[in-house]
Amino acid sequence: MDHLVIIGNGISGVTAARTVRKTSKMKITIISGETDHFFSRTALMYIYMGHMKYEHTKPYEDWFWEKNGINLIKGWVEKIDTDNKYVEMKDGRIINWSKLLLATGSQPNKFGWPGQDLPGVQGFYSLQDLELMEQNTAGIDHAIIVGGGLIGIEVAEMLHSRNIPVTFLVRENNFWDIILPEEEAKMINREIVEHGIDLRLATELKEILPDKNGRVRAVVTDKDEEISCGFVALTVGVHPNISLVKNSKIETGRGVLVNDFLETSVPDVYAAGDCAEIIVPGEARNRIEQLWYTGRMQGESVGKTIAGKRTKYERGIWFNSAKFLDLEYQTYGFVSNIPLESENSFYWEHENGKHALRIVYKKENRAVTGINVFGIRMRHKVCENWIRERRPLEYVLTHLRDANFDPEFFKRHEQAVIDHYNKKNPQNKLQLRRRRLPAGLFSE
Amino acid sequence: MQLIQINETELTLSHQKLGTLKKAGLGLVGLGTLFLLLALTGLATNSPVLFIVLSLGLMTGGAFISFYAQRKEEPPGIKNNQIWQKSFTARGSAAWILGVAVTGFYIVLYWFPDLLEHWIRMVDPVAYVLYNGPADQWFLYGFFYTVAILIMGSRMILVKYRHSNYQKIRTASIMFFQTGFAFLIPFVLKALNQPDFYFTYFWPLKYDYLFPGTVDYLLSHPGGLGVFMVFWGAVMTFLATPVLTWFFGKRWYCSWVCGCGGLANTAGDPFRQLSDKSLTAWKTERRMIYSVLVFIIVTTALLWLNSIYSGSVLGSLSQGFKKTYGFAIGAMFSGVIGVGFYPIMGTRVWCRFGCPMAAYLGILQKFFSRFRITTNGGQCISCGNCSTYCEMGIDVRWYAQRGENIVRASCVGCGVCSAVCPRGVLNLENGPRENRFSILNAFYK
Incomplete structure (x- = not known):
């Protein structure tokens, strides 16, 4: 009988295992050195904040694995032998496989700053990082976060929840403006400042200084300002965790190199999730996707392939979401931080600065290609359909009500959005359409 | 370049001030609680109004001061910080102490009300205002219950869910139905010499409303109101409940009207996370709640059979069912366990495992909604x-x-x-x- 061994029990590895189990009886083993059971990495922050305990972050009860015939092994893999098809564990155990899935995730980046390995300085990715952060932040007066991305803002929220004053060093001129257009980025600036976090934009880390015991004492910025602190979080992105794979015959680049079917250079060996680098023929740069959603979709796709139904990984119309402190964000399609030559964008922002909607569309046919939305929940399916069906901006605006996913009694902003459009386009005034009744009962 | 910055020392200071204000508010709540406990010893006998002010007044004032501080401290949004790290909300010793205290209160309330005599006398002035008569243990209970929903409901609206109109309107609805329909109206009816009827409780939750004894009593009551009450109860149970549940789900009742849900969603809110999510708990829940529903249906049917056959066949049996249900479900389950165990098992123990109304609404919600x-x-x-x-x-x-x-x-x-x-x-x-x-x-x- 085939034996699938999966290294890594994160969302990609676990989704692959579940997908295989749906159609196949093959033996499945998941190996993880991090935890006994699958947990939601995105929820780590909430453990620190006290919203949840570790046990609440486990999406399945512990009996689930045995019931579904999925073996779990806790431990670190030391070596992968693809010729003889086995992995060797740190404790010497040998585990044979007929198919191997690498789902080893990421590791936090460090860029060679002086003092980056001092006690009290850390990245934030794993459960072990969380435990370390718990120790590192006990009794401190001030914390520094380096790097304004999605993990950085999470760490800021975590520290803030414990009333630990935070200074947030962000390289960019506005928060996350390597991804977001200026207006949205500035909205997040304000959100951060409003929470009492000391946001230093366009500021980089120069070095980290130790105290007499060798623990972190302060950081020095590129403005030569010294800021004393008891804790430094380095949240300047992550890179594929492939040190294990590098000593094997499996080809690697920045990550484990795979084709569109998530197959590596070695037959019967696959990679999915953060650790996979998808070769894009004809493009200068391969694709590494480090999101929860892509991890899940890759896991599902590779699971089908492993179970015998070779399936190309297609992520479909892009979407992502995040929460910046109290500000919710969703994005659909593609919104460039710097407007593309071929595109225009419509932007509306509520005067209170807490709600915004950007719709990007093609100049030539006004077809909508991307949506950013802040402080309003929108219906995934509807937004996806608009983009897939290449609906023009005006169609999307007049049908905005179809997409609203805010709870009942929440203030609706569709009319304000339309008014904003009409003010700018007095020659082409739009009228908001009634919410379309759900499909099934009434068709259009 | 520092585009945006806030004076850090100032910020820390203002945080400290707010922290102090919040603590002061909670301190007043503590002081009020102390006065409330002192009243139990009889200290309040000669000056009940003063003690109501010292206990409930201080508690209310203190609570609102802490709400104010919390509003100033944090922007609106979900802030469940430290809930699983505090003894009180994470089943620590503080939670056990509170659980034992509330459970004890219910036991005393149901079976040893004499021990509450001093509290009952303390709320006499309120009772006299409402129905010009002395308070009893049920008036005391209703009064405390309503005050708890009003104070903690204000917390939901002013602090915790102030960013959510759904939660604000829903909580206001709970507070309204509790204050008006589960507290004021029944006692005003009493003042008017009418049966004290709760228009927001129906069979099978208020199980005796369709018992032959109650129906006979209401029908025989002089004036048309009794007849209307029987009509109202039957219509709500058999017509309005299915129709409203079809349109809105069981929430129209359980989290917009019902007082049990009302207490759970206001006073119980700090404990909502304690419910058991395991598959085992779900299985137990289904077995228990539908058993209770069957139990009350059988009990009601037996009582009616007995009434029709003038007690000749089923007299002792149906009375036995009625007594057992009243004790085991009506008192023990819905009161003692349902509320007393909030800090240990979460807020909806009764609604989830025991309430026959929830069982009935649940079947409707699952299949006809x-x-x-x-x-x-x-x-x-x-x-x-x-x-x-x-x-x-x-x-x-x-x-x-x-x-x-x-x-x-x-x-x-x-x-x-x-x-x-x-x-x-x-x-x-x-x-x-x-x-x-x-x-x-x-x-x-």
Whole structure:
């Protein structure tokens, strides 16, 4: 009988295992050195904040694995032998496989700053990082976060929840403006400042200084300002965790190199999730996707392939979401931080600065290609359909009500959005359409 | 370049000030509690009004001071910080002490009301205002219960969910129905020499409203009101309940009207995360709640048979059923366990495992309703906030992470899963029943 061994029990590895189990009886083993059971990495922050305990972050009860015939092994893999098809564990155990899935995730980046390995300085990715952060932040007066991305803002929220004053060093001129257009980025600036976090934009880390015991004492910025602190979080992105794979015959680049079917250079060996680098023929740069959603979709796709139904990984119309402190964000399609030559964008922002909607569309046919939305929940399916069906901006605006996913009694902003459009386009005034009744009962 | 900055020392200072103000407020609540306990010893006998002010007045004032401080301290939004790290909200020793105290209060209330004599006398002035008569233990209970819902309901509206209109309106509704229909109206009716009737409780929750004894009593009451009450009770149980549940799900009752849900969603809010989410708990829940429903249906049927046959056949049997139900379910389960165990088992123990009305509404909701919680496509990150904060112990995430809508008999539609979701994945909706259960949200094709 085939034996699938999966290294890594994160969302990609676990989704692959579940997908295989749906159609196949093959033996499945998941190996993880991090935890006994699958947990939601995105929820780590909430453990620190006290919203949840570790046990609440486990999406399945512990009996689930045995019931579904999925073996779990806790431990670190030391070596992968693809010729003889086995992995060797740190404790010497040998585990044979007929198919191997690498789902080893990421590791936090460090860029060679002086003092980056001092006690009290850390990245934030794993459960072990969380435990370390718990120790590192006990009794401190001030914390520094380096790097304004999605993990950085999470760490800021975590520290803030414990009333630990935070200074947030962000390289960019506005928060996350390597991804977001200026207006949205500035909205997040304000959100951060409003929470009492000391946001230093366009500021980089120069070095980290130790105290007499060798623990972190302060950081020095590129403005030569010294800021004393008891804790430094380095949240300047992550890179594929492939040190294990590098000593094997499996080809690697920045990550484990795979084709569109998530197959590596070695037959019967696959990679999915953060650790996979998808070769894009004809493009200068391969694709590494480090999101929860892509991890899940890759896991599902590779699971089908492993179970015998070779399936190309297609992520479909892009979407992502995040929460910046109290500000919710969703994005659909593609919104460039710097407007593309071929595109225009419509932007509306509520005067209170807490709600915004950007719709990007093609100049030539006004077809909508991307949506950013802040402080309003929108219906995934509807937004996806608009983009897939290449609906023009005006169609999307007049049908905005179809997409609203805010709870009942929440203030609706569709009319304000339309008014904003009409003010700018007095020659082409739009009228908001009634919410379309759900499909099934009434068709259009 | 520092584009935006805030004076840090100033910020820290103002945080400290607010921290002090919040502590002062909580200190006043503590002081008020102390006065309340002192009143039990008889100190309040000669000056009941003074003691009401010193106890409930200080508690209310202190609570509002701490609400003010919390509002100033944090922008609106979900702030469940430290809930699983504090003894009080994470089943620590403080929680056990509170649990034992509340359980003890219920036991005394039901079976040793004499011990509460001094408290009852303390609220006499309130009773005289309302119905010009002395208070009894049930007046005391109703008064405390309403005050708890009003204070903690204000916390929901002014602090915790002030960013959510759904929660604000829903909480206001709970406070309104409790104060008006479960407290003022029954006692005003009493003042008018009418039967003290609760218009917001129906059979099978208020099980005796369709017992032959109650019906006979109401019908024989002079004036038309008694007849109307019987009519109202029957219509609500057999007509309004199915119709409203068809349109809105069981939430129209359980988290907008009912006082049990009202207490759970206000005073009980700090404990909502303690419900058991295991599959075992769900199995237990189904066995128990439908057994209680069967129990009350059988009891009611036996009483009517007995009444029709003038007690000749089933007299002692039906009375036995009635007594057992009243003791085991009406008193022990709904009161002592239902509220006393808040800090240990979460707030909806009664609603989830015992309430026959919830069982009835649940069957309607599952099979005859337009209500569902919609999952927004593939956006779930499996974080678990929804499941953790579901007071009914539904493993919401189980559905959400599969992109599946949530249609569960037990869901009371409190809306907190939607509120705590950091990715906006969940939404309470009433809509066409087609594809109601569907995977990947076929609501809109």
